[in-house]
Amino acid sequence: TLRHPCPSMEVGDVSLVASSGAVLSMSEKAALQSSVPLLKKQYRFGSVKLFGKIKGKSSDYLIAMGEESTGTKKYFFSLDAVTWAQLPELTAEMKALCAKLPAGLPFTGDISHAITLEAPEPAEDEEPSEPPTVTEEVRLAVAVETIEMECALAPTGALISSLADGHLKANPNYKGIDLTAAKSLSSYVFVNCQTPTSVLAGVAPADRLSSLASAESAVPAGSLCTRYDEATGAVQVRSLLWPGHVAFVKPGTPVHGYCYFGNAVKNTDIAFMLP
Amino acid sequence: PFCGAVCAGGLRLLLVAMAETASHADGLAFLKKTDENGLSLYSQLTDVLATILVSKPADALEAFETISQQVKASQFSAAATMVPPMPTEASAEESAWAAQDVALFKPSSEEEDGDGLAPPALLDEMALFEWAGVGLSREESFRVHTSLCKLQLSKKLATVRFFGKILGTGKDYYLAEAKYVDPPEQPEPDPDAPAPTVPAEEYGTGCNSCSYFVTNDPAAPWVELPNVTPGAIVAASLVRKFFTGDLSAEIRCYPPFPGVEKDYLRAQIARLVHGTTLCPSGKYRVSEEGDVEEVVKDDEGHVPLRNGAMGEPASWCHFYKGILAIGRTTNLPVVEEDDEDGEEPKPKGPEPEPEKPALLPIAGTAWSVLGPRHIGGGAAVSVSRCLMWPGAYAAAEMKEDKFANLYIGWGHPATDGINMQPAPPPIMADGDELTEMDDVPLEHENQAFQAAAEKALADGADE
Numbered sequence: 001t002l003r004h005p006c007p008s009m010e011v012g013d014v015s016l017v018a019s020s021g022a023v024l025s026m027s028e029k030a031a032l033q034s035s036v037p038l039l040k041k042q043y044r045f046g047s048v049k050l051f052g053k054i055k056g057k058s059s060d061y062l063i064a065m066g067e068e069s070t071g072t073k074k075y076f077f078s079l080d081a082v083t084w085a086q087l088p089e090l091t092a093e094m095k096a097l098c099a100k101l102p103a104g105l106p107f108t109g110d111i112s113h114a115i116t117l118e119a120p121e122p123a124e125d126e127e128p129s130e131p132p133t134v135t136e137e138v139r140l141a142v143a144v145e146t147i148e149m150e151c152a153l154a155p156t157g158a159l160i161s162s163l164a165d166g167h168l169k170a171n172p173n174y175k176g177i178d179l180t181a182a183k184s185l186s187s188y189v190f191v192n193c194q195t196p197t198s199v200l201a202g203v204a205p206a207d208r209l210s211s212l213a214s215a216e217s218a219v220p221a222g223s224l225c226t227r228y229d230e231a232t233g234a235v236q237v238r239s240l241l242w243p244g245h246v247a248f249v250k251p252g253t254p255v256h257g258y259c260y261f262g263n264a265v266k267n268t269d270i271a272f273m274l275p
Numbered sequence: 276p277f278c279g280a281v282c283a284g285g286l287r288l289l290l291v292a293m294a295e296t297a298s299h300a301d302g303l304a305f306l307k308k309t310d311e312n313g314l315s316l317y318s319q320l321t322d323v324l325a326t327i328l329v330s331k332p333a334d335a336l337e338a339f340e341t342i343s344q345q346v347k348a349s350q351f352s353a354a355a356t357m358v359p360p361m362p363t364e365a366s367a368e369e370s371a372w373a374a375q376d377v378a379l380f381k382p383s384s385e386e387e388d389g390d391g392l393a394p395p396a397l398l399d400e401m402a403l404f405e406w407a408g409v410g411l412s413r414e415e416s417f418r419v420h421t422s423l424c425k426l427q428l429s430k431k432l433a434t435v436r437f438f439g440k441i442l443g444t445g446k447d448y449y450l451a452e453a454k455y456v457d458p459p460e461q462p463e464p465d466p467d468a469p470a471p472t473v474p475a476e477e478y479g480t481g482c483n484s485c486s487y488f489v490t491n492d493p494a495a496p497w498v499e500l501p502n503v504t505p506g507a508i509v510a511a512s513l514v515r516k517f518f519t520g521d522l523s524a525e526i527r528c529y530p531p532f533p534g535v536e537k538d539y540l541r542a543q544i545a546r547l548v549h550g551t552t553l554c555p556s557g558k559y560r561v562s563e564e565g566d567v568e569e570v571v572k573d574d575e576g577h578v579p580l581r582n583g584a585m586g587e588p589a590s591w592c593h594f595y596k597g598i599l600a601i602g603r604t605t606n607l608p609v610v611e612e613d614d615e616d617g618e619e620p621k622p623k624g625p626e627p628e629p630e631k632p633a634l635l636p637i638a639g640t641a642w643s644v645l646g647p648r649h650i651g652g653g654a655a656v657s658v659s660r661c662l663m664w665p666g667a668y669a670a671a672e673m674k675e676d677k678f679a680n681l682y683i684g685w686g687h688p689a690t691d692g693i694n695m696q697p698a699p700p701p702i703m704a705d706g707d708e709l710t711e712m713d714d715v716p717l718e719h720e721n722q723a724f725q726a727a728a729e730k731a732l733a734d735g736a737d738e
Contacts, residue, residue, distance in 0.1 A: 018412035020442065021666070021683040025408030027648075053408075057643045057662060060408070104691050106662065179369075225444045230372040231414060240444065240517060243685055263665060265689075272696055273687075275444060275519045275527070 009257035011036060011050050016234040017246045022052070022261035024081075028062065031081035039066065039076065039084050051075065052244075052260035054143060056109030063087075063144055063260075071167040075144050077111075077137075085111075087141040097134050098142040104265050107143075111136050143264040151239050152191040153215055153224075153247035155182070155256055159191070161209045168209060179251040182235040183226050188215035188247065222274045241270050312352045322346045375494040379421055392456070395423040397437045400679035403670040406648055407658040410681060411440065415493075422493035423451055431456045438487070438544070439666075439682030446491040446520030450544060450682075453486050461502070473505040473601050481596070481604040482508070482545045489540065491520055498522065500541045505602025506533055511542035513697070515687055530697060543686045549604065551667035552594040552680050553642075553659065555580050559594070559634060567594065567633050582673045585657035586646030588639040591669065597631030605630060664688050 009017075011032050014024050024032070032050070040048040045066035054061045061077045064084060068074075076084040088094075100117055112135065119131035160171040168191070181187040189212040215237070218224050223241045228234075234255075239245040244262020249255070267273070306317040323343050327335050332342075397420040404410040411419070419437055427435045430453070438450040461478045476483050482505075488497040514528045518536060526532040526539050557580055562568045584590050596604040606627040641663045647655030654674045661667035666684020671677065 015412055019415060019447070021411075021440070023405075023408060023410055023412065026405055028408060055665075058645070102691075104689070106689075222444075227446070230369060230376070231418070238442070269515060269690065269696075272528070273515055273517050275517055275524065 009050050009052075009259040013248070013255065013257055014050070014259075016229075016232050016248045016250065016255075017236060017259055017261075019229050019231070020236055020238060020246045020261075022244070022246055022259060024053075028081040032062075035078070035082050035084065036064065039064065043074070044068070045074075049257070050259060051144060051148070052262075054107060054140060054260070054264045055262065056107035058109035060109070061107070061111075061140060063140075071162070071169060075141065077140060079109075079111075087144065088137055090138075090141055090145060094134075094138050095142055097132055098139055101134065101139070103268060106263060106265070107136060107139065111140075115139075140264075146266075147242055147245065147260050147264065149192045150190075151242050151245045151247075151258065151260070153188045153237060153258055154191050155187055155249050156189050156214075158254070158256055159189075159209060159212075174254050176253045176255075177249065177251060179228070179235070182249045182251045183228055185215045185218075185224055185226060185237070188224075188237060189213065190215060190218075220271055220274065223270055240274070241267055243267055312350065314350055319343070319346065322350075372492070372494070375492075376418070379418065379425070379494040392427055392432065393434050395420060395427065395435045395437060396679070397423060399677060400437070400670075400681065403656055403672055403677060403679050404658070404668065404681055406656040407645070407668065407670060409658070409660075409668045409670075410683065418493040419449060422449075422490070422497070426451065426488060426497050427453070432486075437681070438548070439684075441518055441540070441543075441682075441684065441686040443518035443520035448489050448491065448518065448520065448540065449493060451488040451497065452548070453488060454484075455486060471504065471506055473603065473607065475502060475504040476603050476605065478502055482549065482598065482602075484595075485548075487541065487544055489522070500537060500544070503538075503541045503545045507538050507542040508545055508598060508602035509600075511539055511546065514539070515690075518686055529699065540686070546598060546688075547664060547667065547682055547686075549595045549598045550593075551661050551664050551669070551682065553591045553637060553669035553678075554594045554634075555585065555671050555673065555678055556590050556592045556634075556636060558678075561633060579676070580673050582647045582655040582657065585655075585671050585673060586644055588637055588642060588644050588659075591642070591644065591659055591671075592634045592636045594633065596633045597635070599628045599630065601628070662689065 011029075014022065014029070036048050036050075039045070043066055046069045048064055048066045051063040051065045054063060059079055061079060062081050064076045064078070066074050066076065075087040077087055078084045097117065101115065105115075114133040114135045116131050116133050119129055155174075155177050157177070158171055158174045159168045161167070162169050177187055191212065193213040194211045195213045195217065215224055218241075220241075223239060225238050225240065227236050227238065229236055232250075234248045234250045237247040237249075239247075242260065242262065245258065245260045247256075247258035303317070306320070307315050309315045309318075323339075323346050326342055326346055327339075332338055335342075397416060401410050401413070401416040410416065423435050423437060426432065432453040433456045435451055435453040438452045441448040441450065458479060483502045487500045489500055490497045510530065510532050513530055514526065514532050516526055516528050516539070518540065522535070522537040522540070524536040526534070526536060532539055558570060559567050560570050580590050598604055599606065601607070637659070642659050642661055644659040645657060647657040654672060656670055656672050658668055658670045660669075664682070664684070667680070667682045669678065669680045671679075
């Protein structure tokens with residue numbers, strides 16, 4: 001399970017990201033109205049939010065995120081927004097295997113599809129081992145965690161550290177930021193990235209909250225672009241490194257969140273593509 | 276001994292007292308630190324406790340935070356007595372957009388002649404795409420629809436279609452594809468400019484068969500894009516840059532793109548249109564003149580496809596001709612050399628690529644066709660999405676004989692993750708034949724100038 005603070009997006013906030021191409025079909029919206037509360041009740045989550053949609057060749061996966069009261073999160077996927085299945089817990093071995101897959105490989109849409117990788121060279125005394133396989137389920141879990149780790153954004157002030165164990169959670173006294181602040185990247189922090197501390201800085205700050213990396217430090221510079229959508233009144237922060245990731249804030253209200261609607265392909269050409 | 280004991284005990288007490296006062300004083304000083312309004316935590320706490328003790332509420336513990344907030348709000352703050360600062364520019368921008376948008380929805384004052392113009396079918400098309408989870412929100416679709424109607428009336432466009440939306444880093448582009456009732460005069464090509472190696476197709480044919488309009492916001496005026504040239508199409512296939520939303524922005528890339536963002540956008544639109552516009556098979560056919568025309572329902576042998584068949588790739592075909600490697604849909608007319616020696620005339624240049632005719636069936640690998648989703652009453656919407664150009668969709672509902680195409684994306688084809696950035700050319704070396712020459716001596720150099728000056732003087736003296 002992953003310990004992250006701020007859950008991504010309420011289902012009802014999809015309208016705030018629609019102008020970036022992130023929409024749900026009518027049947028999905030209707031089905032989510034009932035299947036999400038059921039999921040919440042079944043697993044006794046404190047809240048269940050929508051992470052987004054990962055598109056495959058023949059069908060798309062809707063991803064939901066359930067957060068327990070202790071702050072641990074679990075991810076679920078669904079093909080039809082009605083039945084949800086939990087994504088597997090990730091081990092280091094799974095992540096290493098997924099790293100060996102060719103970049104840009106699309107998801108097929110069939111959750112049981114398995115890709116066979118080349119078997120590693122066996123040592124002298126050992127027999128050749130079976131070539132490892134990576135199932136689409138594992139790939140999906142790795143993709144969701146990678147995107148969540150690299151892209152999750154929240155406005156500064158929206159998170160506080162829990163007094164008990166220091167994990168970050170939503171700040172109940174957060175009132176929102178104004179429009180000018182919302183349009184500037186300095187008002188956002190990466191929820192899961194710490195500012196790299198230099199060796200000269202001495203002891204690392206005990207407070208995880210203050211060491212969250214600011215959105216201005218995104219590499220490469222210019223990979224996040226803000227856009228004020230006058231029609232809905234929301235400010236969207238689009239990621240160019242993971243095209244399809246949108247963080248949004250409604251200035252003057254505590255509404256904020258992020259979601260991902262895309263192929264789960266990292267844009268490695270970004271250095272050449274930035275204007 | 277008595278004095279000694281007193282002194283020892285007193286010293287210890289004194290030390291303890293000093294230690295206590297130090298921490299006590301520090302703590303107190305921390306609490307009494309004032310902010311810009313002269314309020315401190317100490318004053319806040321005393322005020323809250325005083326309020327509670329005076330009012331003695333029944334649920335003091337529950338209401339503690341609320342009372343604290345109320346006390347904070349009731350404090351005097353200097354800012355409240357002063358005139359608030361002028362509204363910032365951001366609010367002026369917001370109201371400008373709101374005013375522009377409201378003007379979009381007002382009906383036009385004059386009676387404009389809408390005869391002969393087919394209205395845009397955007398709202399129907401969006402209804403089709405809503406089944407697939409593609410498209411824009413309903414409000415945005417309506418806004419675009421209203422804007423297209425106004426564009427159509429103002430420019431007298433016979434047909435206008437919402438092509439899609441290309442996302443940009445600064446602003447987005449909304450794109451419309453249209454055909455004029457009376458096509459306007461095309462500007463004459465600049466006689467001084469060198470003739471391009473591959474001339475552009477004439478307006479009304481090939482890649483330039485339709486006009487394209489673009490805007491950053493449906494409420495803003497539409498700008499017509501220029502015709503596309505084969506050079507731009509070929510260059511655009513080598514370049515991969517994000518759009519900024521500003522039509523006159525430069526494209527900084529290698530190999531250099533001949534033009535600004537306007538030309539790059541037009542070239543990508545041409546590639547998208549010719550690569551991703553689909554129609555159901557059998558609905559159109561190529562006439563003898565080579566035009567694509569609709570097959571009339573009563574024709575013999577015409578069996579319209581049923582909804583169930585739309586889940587197969589064979590039921591979809593490309594509407595337009597494909598673009599060749601030279602950047603046009605048609606090959607240039609072959610210029611044959613004169614056969615002076617009576618030999619076989621040889622065509623100049625490389626073998627031309629065979630043209631890709633219109634209405635070719637789609638490749639199953641490049642498109643993913645989702646079978647029909649039943650929406651009741653025997654009607655079903657099937658959607659096929661392009662894997663080569665992520666964001667391009669085609670939807671069809673055969674019972675009502677409707678189909679539509681839409682693109683919402685960043686404007687680039689999919690890559691296989693391998694960066695195809697070409698390397699710059701090698702640094703120029705010296706030429707092969709290098710002959711050494713002596714430098715021209717100064718007197719010889721000056722001789723030429725002197726002769727020219729004397730000649731000028733002589734000419735001047737003659738006049």
